[in-house]
Amino acid sequence: MVEKLAEQLVNLTIKQVNELAEILKKKYGIKPNVFQSLQINSNKNKDQENEKKQKNIFDIILKSSGSSKLSVVKLVKEITGKGLKESKDLVDNIPNTIKESVSKEEANILKEKFENIGAQIELK
Known part of the structure; x- marks a missing residue:
């Protein structure tokens, strides 16, 4: 169960990460720094993909x-x-x-x- 949850978290889009962060913040008072890291990593991955495409x-x-x-x-x-x-x-x-x-x-x-x-x- 936890493994499936982790897989779902990793595959979230940026919009979904932002929505989840907002829910955790409002309902539970949690400031999810982890999700900000996921968002940053997601942006880095997109930048790397763009670089690979540009080199072609x-x-x-x-x-x-x-x-x-x-x-x-x-x-x-x-x-x-x-x-x-x-x-x-x-x-x-x-x-x-x-x-x-x-x-x-x-x-x-x-x-x-x-x-x-x-x-x-x-x-x-």
Whole structure:
């Protein structure tokens, strides 16, 4: 019974923790510092999850076009869907963000494509 109660307490949402804290305070005069710790830990866990998610999203930044500038311009045009002039401007003004908020898998694929034609890419 106590183990089930503990499991239920651990799985409470922040709203439920606040409601429980208020009930304990009003009805029983208990100031539940333990629940504040649970709320803080819950917030920390959410922050850690957000950090993990953010590390899976990258911006692709062109650092150098290498020796084959024309190939890089063509690849930038293909990836971004921009026109030839806009793509050339991106390549001419290095460092420049080529694509934002891409998945880790897509970022690695694009990085490999750029590196195969001699460009240098940074993932942020």
